[in-house]
Amino acid sequence: MTVDQYVNEARERLLEELFDFLRIPSVSTDPARNDDTRRAADFVAAALERAGLEATVHPTAKHPVVTAVGPRVPGAPTVLIYGHYDVQPADPIDLWTGDPFEPTIEDGVIVARGASDDKGQVYCHVKGVEALMAVDGALPVNLKFLIEGEEEIGSPHLPAFLEANREDLAADVVVISDGAMVAHGTPTITYGLKGLAYVSVRVSGAGRDLHSGAYGGGVPNVLNALAEMIASLHDGQGRVTVPGFYDDVLDLDDDERAQIAKAPFSEAEFRRDAGVRATPGEAGYTLLERLWARPTLDVNGVSGGFQGAGSKTVIAAHGMAKLSSRLVPNQDPHDIAEKLEAHLRAVAPAGIEVSVHVEALGHPAMTPLDSPPMRAAAEALRMVWERDPVFARSGGSIPVVADFQRILGADPVMVGLGLENDRIHSPNEKFDVVNYLNGVRVSAELLRSLARA
Ligand SMILES: [Zn+2]
Numbered sequence: 001m002t003v004d005q006y007v008n009e010a011r012e013r014l015l016e017e018l019f020d021f022l023r024i025p026s027v028s029t030d031p032a033r034n035d036d037t038r039r040a041a042d043f044v045a046a047a048l049e050r051a052g053l054e055a056t057v058h059p060t061a062k063h064p065v066v067t068a069v070g071p072r073v074p075g076a077p078t079v080l081i082y083g084h085y086d087v088q089p090a091d092p093i094d095l096w097t098g099d100p101f102e103p104t105i106e107d108g109v110i111v112a113r114g115a116s117d118d119k120g121q122v123y124c125h126v127k128g129v130e131a132l133m134a135v136d137g138a139l140p141v142n143l144k145f146l147i148e149g150e151e152e153i154g155s156p157h158l159p160a161f162l163e164a165n166r167e168d169l170a171a172d173v174v175v176i177s178d179g180a181m182v183a184h185g186t187p188t189i190t191y192g193l194k195g196l197a198y199v200s201v202r203v204s205g206a207g208r209d210l211h212s213g214a215y216g217g218g219v220p221n222v223l224n225a226l227a228e229m230i231a232s233l234h235d236g237q238g239r240v241t242v243p244g245f246y247d248d249v250l251d252l253d254d255d256e257r258a259q260i261a262k263a264p265f266s267e268a269e270f271r272r273d274a275g276v277r278a279t280p281g282e283a284g285y286t287l288l289e290r291l292w293a294r295p296t297l298d299v300n301g302v303s304g305g306f307q308g309a310g311s312k313t314v315i316a317a318h319g320m321a322k323l324s325s326r327l328v329p330n331q332d333p334h335d336i337a338e339k340l341e342a343h344l345r346a347v348a349p350a351g352i353e354v355s356v357h358v359e360a361l362g363h364p365a366m367t368p369l370d371s372p373p374m375r376a377a378a379e380a381l382r383m384v385w386e387r388d389p390v391f392a393r394s395g396g397s398i399p400v401v402a403d404f405q406r407i408l409g410a411d412p413v414m415v416g417l418g419l420e421n422d423r424i425h426s427p428n429e430k431f432d433v434v435n436y437l438n439g440v441r442v443s444a445e446l447l448r449s450l451a452r453a
Pocket of ligand 1: 084178
């Protein structure tokens with residue numbers, strides 16, 4: 001029997017089981033659902049046991065983490081599969097066509113909260129393992145699972161869990177299916193995520209607001225100063241002027257530029273979607289290169305001085321701005337926050353006091369395109385979808401992915417099994433039946449191809 005035949009024969013049962021999983025309202029943000037998140041963790045553990053692994057449910061300060069381990073396969077690589085069993089709240093409930101926790105199938109589409117994000121994609125892997133066990137009688141790799149219950153609330157306990165279980169979870173590759181293909185029937189591998197350095201800067205001048213007639217022209221104006229400081233962050237070519245900002249940036253090589261140029265992307269559609277008339281940015285790079293592979297620095301908010309109706313003639317005592325930088329490999333968020341602070345202090349006009357507070361930091365993550373796990377993932381997707389996968393980077397940040405790389409030494413392979421239009425986090429979330437069943441096939445083929453890589 002082949003994996004394909006197994007999936008075809010088991011089709012109804014694979015759907016039934018996923019439906020049972022989707023019926024558990026494991027909303028991680030809602031304390032009233034704590035029993036349900038616990039139930040979902042137990043459900044995942046039981047499903048992994050049935051697939052032939054040894055599963056454990058680990059309590060945390062909030063929702064449990066489920067881990068599982070397969071039989072030892074000497075000489076084979078170790079693969080960790082990551083996903084999450086928690087879901088977003090279903091609100092607003094009245095915009096759903098049915099009960100969000102009573103899955104339905106219509107026109108080949110499963111509708112339920114969590115169908116795509118991430119229960120459906122997690123279940124693809126659980127059933128992929130089951131299929132391999134049934135067809136081959138064994139697994140080709142040392143397999144581990146890590147399915148958490150706090151992804152939708154920012155994974156607060158996961159980094160500490162990884163640190164504490166570093167040895168047990170160590171892996172060569174971590175497979176993450178918590179995303180989307182760029183288009184229906186177009187298998188996609190995401191190989192890069194941006195990091196983040198977010199700071200607040202506060203500028204102070206006089207000890208109090210001053211009359212702009214009596215003092216204007218004779219004292220520092222903090223808001224003029226703040227505007228000058230912000231304006232100094234970029235040059236006329238859209239480049240960031242913070243000294244050392246680009247020092248550690250991994251430059252795009254010709255191969256990657258060619259790959260990016262081939263990605264299905266329409267600038268016109270991008271403009272329409274964003275509601276913008278121009279797409280300014282760093283000179284010398286295409287729009288998609290800037291979005292995916294170049295670091296950026298943006299002002300997120302500015303405040304200070306008189307904000308009321310009418311006119312008040314005043315020189316403000318304080319001003320504040322929030323700045324965020326999206327980072328690319330191999331920039332370090334701590335280093336960039338420090339360089340940003342040094343630059344702001346250096347350019348502050350005389351008499352302006354500057355204080356910088358770091359709000360958030362996240363490491364970028366990337367797996368080289370020509371690495372064995374990437375080639376293995378491409379091979380598995382090609383086999384199932386019968387076409388070449390698209391390689392994509394993302395402007396977004398998922399800090400846990402960098403944590404896997406940093407703490408466990410595992411190269412991330414991000415294979416999204418859903419679609420961009422799956423309405424995740426929204427009413428009527430969906431997952432196409434074909435994506436579910438092909439996801440099971442992809443999971444099985446991926447473990448086989450990783451074993452060969
Ligand atoms: Zn998710």
